[in-house]
Amino acid sequence: MYGKIKELNTLRNQIFIGFLLVMLIIIAVSGAFVYNRVSYLLKNNAERHIQQTAVQANGRLDALIGQIDSLMEQVANHPTIQQLLTEELDGKSVTFNQRQSLLQIISSYQAYMPSVGSLELYTADYRLLFPIRDGSLETRINSAYITSANTKKGRLVWIGVDPKDEESLLAIRQVSLMDRWFSRGGYLMARIQRSYFQLDDPLSGSDGGESVLLVNDEGELLGSSQEPQAELLPLLASKDQTVSFRGKEYVQVKLRSDKTNWTLLVLTPVSYVTRGLSVLRTVLLVSGGFGTLLFLIMSFVLSTMITRPIIQLIRAMRKSRLGVLTPNPESVSTIELRELNNTYNGMIANMNDLIRVVYEKEVLQSRTELKALQAQINPHFLFNTLEAFNWSLEEKGEEELAGLVVVMSRLFRYIIGNPNKDEWVTLGEEMEQVQRYLKIMEMRMGDRLSWTIQLGPEEAAVPVPKLLIQPIVENAILHGVESRVGSGTVSVIVAPAQRKGWTQITVQDNGPGMDADTLQSLYSALEGGPSISAKGTGIGLVNVQRRIRLYYEAEGTGVKGLNIESKLSEGTVITFEIPNNGGHTYESGQQNDSGRGR
Structure with missing residues (x-):
């Protein structure tokens, strides 16, 4: 089973399946x-249509309210x-004939609006003046509405x-x-018939169009008494565009009337809005x-063309597995x-x-490792020998020579060092x-050498x-002090x-110096030319130049x-500058050491 799966795991099959999956994802997502998107646009268009219907219905409601407000104001x-209420306010009791005269006045106004069932007139102390019967405003309505009427000072309160x-x-x-x-x-x-505010027929259960309802905050349908209060309250509380009502989905739009604090609710069946989505x-x-x-x-054909x-x-x-690598002589047409x-x-x-x-490097590496093993043995033997010399000289009272041996031991330890430590x-x-080296050279040369370090x-x-x-x-001692007649001085500053952020190092001697040609030849040697030294190996300055460029110049x-500055009979001054942070090479070395320490 695994072998069959492995055979199917080819580049052509991967390209084919990959292209197919990408296409399926693109088709599904798009x-x-x-x-x-189309569903959203259809719903938005329907919502705008419903919103327009709601605005029209709200305009009709404002017109109806305006008629009632105008009638009651007249x-x-x-x-x-005005006269009767003024007399009542002055403490004069209104007679029965005066109250009866109000019937003709109010009836004449009611004739213009048959939907107004009756008009009731109350005094400032809530007594009923018209119709002619006993009654009180406090027992007729809630006191909160009376307070609201007083606050609005003549404006209508529903x-x-x-x-x-x-x-x-x-x-x-x-x-x-x-x-x-x-x-x-x-x-x-005023008492107005509910049918006066019936802006549309109540919900009939059909999917043919909108239903416009007028509802108060208690969930009562004001235009009709057919809808139960409990069914309309969830619609008022919902903030969703789509609501569920009587097992069907509706798109709702709500408008609140500032004049009555009633809510105009327009419901449209979702099936009516999205009936084009099935197509x-x-x-x-x-x-x-x-x-x-x-x-x-197309994916199958393309994958075959690529993989063949x-x-x-x-x-x-595969032909090169068992022998020397050989090139492929076949040529193809695709670029x-x-x-x-x-x-x-x-x-x-x-x-x-x-x-x-x-292969050549492996041979050289083997030789280098052998020399490294030898170098690990020779320093150990050298240090032990110097320690033995130190103990022997101390026992014989040769403290000066013993100190020289200690300086030499520390000098060699610093030079040879631990190969596992950073350079x-x-x-x-x-x-x-440098100070240890100068002390040894001072003991060797005596009064011919003096030195300072700053x-x-x-x-x-x-x-x-x-x-x-x-x-x-x-180099300063070898070519400067030793080549001078008499005593010489070496200064390290x-x-x-x-x-800013750089340090300058200066090594100066008062030796015989060099002429311009010799100085030019020395610069040429530092750049890889032939050595000009007649003493020693002649590679000291060249080695320093290479290391400076290796550790600093390559890092930019x-x-x-x-x-180098030198004149005949005046000596030689060698200076160079290094950055205080050591450059990128130093930072990498520190990180490698910390990694080995862990």
Whole structure:
């Protein structure tokens, strides 16, 4: 089973399956996006249509409310009613004949609006003046509506369903006395038939169009009493665009009337809004299936065209498993694959050369490891021998010679060091090594050598490769002091450079110096030319120059290497500058050491 799966796991099959999966994902995502987008647009168009219907219905509602408001304002401002309420406010009791005269006045206004069932007039102390019967405003409606009428000072306050008549709605307004600076003179309340506010038929259960409902905050349908209160409350509380009502989905739009604090609710069946989506769904499925089939055929053909030349190249590579790598002689017509074949042939030639070079390097590495093993034994023997000399000299009282042996031991330990440690040290440690070397040379040369070292505490912490300064000092003694008649001086000065963040190191001697030709030849030797030294190995300064460029110049720090100034009979001055942070090479070395320590 595993073998069959492995045989099917080819590049052609992977390309084929990959293209097919990508196409299926694109078709599925694009189809879902188009479907959702069109559905969203249809719903938005329907919502805008419903919103327009709601605005029109709200306009009709405002017109109806305006008619009621205008009627009640005319009644409240009638001179007879103003006079009667003024007399009541002054403490004069209104007679029966005066109350009866109100019947003709109010009936004349009701004739213009048959939907107004009755008008009730109350005094400022809530007593009923008209109709002619006993009654009180406090027992007729909730006191909160009376307070609201007083606050609005003559504007209409809608109460809602009449507690005594479910088929009627109540509205009240305060009657302001114009002769008394519009002070409160009484109250006028109207009872209006609920059918007056029936803007549309209640929900009939059909999917043919919108239903416009007028609902108060308690969930009562004001235009009709057919809808139960409990079914409309969830619609008022919902903030969703689509709601569920009586087992069906509706798109709702709500508008709140500022004049009545009632809510205008417009409901449209979702099936009516999205009845065109079924056709869109069928078109998307058919086009998606046809596109998938077409892409399936194209993916198979394309994957075969790509992988056939690669298979030929693989066969050529298999021929080189058992012997020397051989190039592929077959050529292909496709530019990319032809370039791949040429690259493979070039790689074969390079690999044959690399095999030879690696073999030579392995031989050289074996020799180097053997020398490294020997170097681990020789320093140990040398240090033990020097320690034995030190103990023997101390026992014989040769303290000066014993001190010389200790200095030599520390000198050798610093030079040979531990191969597992990093090659970087601080300038303070490097100058201690230079000082030990100068002490040994001072004991060898006696009064012919004097030396000075200048090093500040800040410069002592600057990192520097090990044994970078000592070869320059050796060169100053070998070619400067020893070549001079009489005593000589060597000075080592470490000070801040002119560039911020850099340190300058100067090694100066008062030897015989060099002429211009010799100095030019020395610069040539530092650049890889022949050595000009007649003493020693002649590689001290060259080694320092190479190490400076290896550790600093290659990292783009701007280090120029050694700067040599020399004149005949005046001596030689060698200076160079290094960055205080040690450059990128030092930071990498520190990280490698910390990794080995862990």
